[in-house]
Amino acid sequence: MRLFTALALPDEVARALLLIQAGVPGARWSRREQLHLTLRFIGEVDGAEALVIDDALASIAAPGFTLELKGTGSFGGKKPRDLWTGAAPSAPLLHLNRKIESALQRIGREPEARKFTPHVTLARLKHSPSGAVADYLTDHALFASPPFAVTAFCLYSSKLTSDGSIYRVEKEYPLQ
Ligand code: 2AM
Numbered sequence: 001m002r003l004f005t006a007l008a009l010p011d012e013v014a015r016a017l018l019l020i021q022a023g024v025p026g027a028r029w030s031r032r033e034q035l036h037l038t039l040r041f042i043g044e045v046d047g048a049e050a051l052v053i054d055d056a057l058a059s060i061a062a063p064g065f066t067l068e069l070k071g072t073g074s075f076g077g078k079k080p081r082d083l084w085t086g087a088a089p090s091a092p093l094l095h096l097n098r099k100i101e102s103a104l105q106r107i108g109r110e111p112e113a114r115k116f117t118p119h120v121t122l123a124r125l126k127h128s129p130s131g132a133v134a135d136y137l138t139d140h141a142l143f144a145s146p147p148f149a150v151t152a153f154c155l156y157s158s159k160l161t162s163d164g165s166i167y168r169v170e171k172e173y174p175l176q
Contacts, residue, residue, distance in 0.1 A: 006036040026128035056103040064175035065092035069145035087118035
């Protein structure tokens with residue numbers, strides 16, 4: 001199975017995101033149940049590895065915090081692949097990310113090579129005109145979600161289908 005850790009989003013925040021999902025040709029907008037903020041991608045594992053990962057994640061002690069999503073961006077430069085909203089700077093979010101990273105390295109997982117860029121993917125893009133993407137990013141540059149309490153993080157599984165990814169919360173780990 002393919003696993004990753006992420007924050008689930010409350011309905012109030014998801015509603016705010018769904019409201020800004022319009023106006024870009026070629027965008028496949030994330031559905032409510034696809035919205036999440038990835039903390040650490042894990043990748044393909046077998047059942048035995050998943051159990052070890054679950055144990056490692058369950059042993060993490062980190063404080064809960066308040067988070068706000070802010071602004072918009074896109075990965076891929078001249079060939080934009082997606083649209084996303086970012087997280088306002090948050091020391092406790094980085095702390096949680098580091099805790100997960102070290103817990104996974106302790107059980108022998110490879111270190112994450114990518115820099116952590118906290119974001120919630122709003123859409124995947126296919127042949128979207130770069131002008132439309134630029135306009136979208138300008139129009140929503142000042143987007144801010146309602147602040148929300150982060151009281152847990154989750155282990156998700158991901159199944160790739162022709163209709164997009166199906167994400168499922170497998171486990172939830174409370175924060176203190
Ligand atoms: P994305 O939304 O920016 O594509 C499930 O696929 C989640 O893990 C998505 O949020 C995705 O981020 C992220 N993800 C997928 N592959 C990844 C990888 N190789 N490294 C880091 N994150 C990845």
